[in-house]
Amino acid sequence: MRSLEDMLALSPWTRGLSAEHLDRIRAAIMVREFEAGSTVCRKGDPASAWVGVVDGLVKIHSLSPSGKSVTFAGIPAGGWFGEGSVLKGEPLKYDIVALRDSRIALMPEATFRWLLDTSIAFNQFLLKQLNERLGQFIGMVEHDRLLEPDARVARALAALFNPHLYPVTEPHIQISQEELGYLAGASRQRVNRALRVLAGAGLIKVDYGLVTVLDLNGLQRYGI
DNA sequence: TCATTAAATTGTT
DNA sequence: AACAATTTAATGA
Numbered sequence: 734m735r736s737l738e739d740m741l742a743l744s745p746w747t748r749g750l751s752a753e754h755l756d757r758i759r760a761a762i763m764v765r766e767f768e769a770g771s772t773v774c775r776k777g778d779p780a781s782a783w784v785g786v787v788d789g790l791v792k793i794h795s796l797s798p799s800g801k802s803v804t805f806a807g808i809p810a811g812g813w814f815g816e817g818s819v820l821k822g823e824p825l826k827y828d829i830v831a832l833r834d835s836r837i838a839l840m841p842e843a844t845f846r847w848l849l850d851t852s853i854a855f856n857q858f859l860l861k862q863l864n865e866r867l868g869q870f871i872g873m874v875e876h877d878r879l880l881e882p883d884a885r886v887a888r889a890l891a892a893l894f895n896p897h898l899y900p901v902t903e904p905h906i907q908i909s910q911e912e913l914g915y916l917a918g919a920s921r922q923r924v925n926r927a928l929r930v931l932a933g934a935g936l937i938k939v940d941y942g943l944v945t946v947l948d949l950n951g952l953q954r955y956g957i
Numbered sequence: 958t959c960a961t962t963a964a965a966t967t968g969t970t
Numbered sequence: 971a972a973c974a975a976t977t978t979a980a981t982g983a
Binding site: 909910911921922925941942 | 965966967968970
């Protein structure tokens with residue numbers, strides 16, 4: 734995905750919107766570039782915009798006072814997030830960091846609220862997205878306690894390809910094994926082994942800094 | 958286009 | 971956590 738226009742065309746919530754709605758949205762959204770490693774939003778910042786990943790990859794993460802890094806979710810191109818904080822009018826609770834060079838769309842809060850007030854399609858999309866996220870996080874808690882690391886890595890990877898949250902078409906994700914480890918709650922070394930196991934099972938293909946998903950269903954149900 | 962080098966990532970202990 | 975090996979990207983001939 735390269736441009737905001739591509740992303741809007743792919744985002745389910747734009748379907749069913751009138752031309753006036755779309756024009757107003759296009760005019761309101763700002764697109765900014767972020768270098769790999771840079772912070773898109775910092776914990777404590779006012780939630781002044783709904784955020785979309787046009788291109789690249791960002792992570793939602795938190796740094797403990799002692800310096801431990803926890804990643805809650807990776808958001809690939811096609812994903813929108815931050816509606817929780819905007820809806821509640823609260824400052825951001827987490828840091829958003831670009832994992833590689835990323836193009837980020839920012840929809841101002843006013844536009845977001847206006848969409849909420851005027852578009853049923855938009856409300857339906859948000860409901861679906863919130864529900865999908867809830868399922869993802871409940872699954873994470875469950876798997877964290879029940880599944881072995883191979884399966885946790887499989888799930889973390891599959892989560893990046895959730896078709897409802899990230900309507901992307903490419904089966905690749907450019908991510909290091911270290912970052913995958915933060916996502917899966919496993920060490921880099923363990924991720925390295927897990928990836929080999931999953932590749933051996935024909936579910937994925939592993940290249941330098943790149944993972945290709947061959948069998949998304951198989952990944953999701955791996956280890957059950 | 959090719960060789961060299963630094964940086965990032967991976968593989969192993 | 972440490973170290974070696976590999977891959978990539980950038981640079982300049």
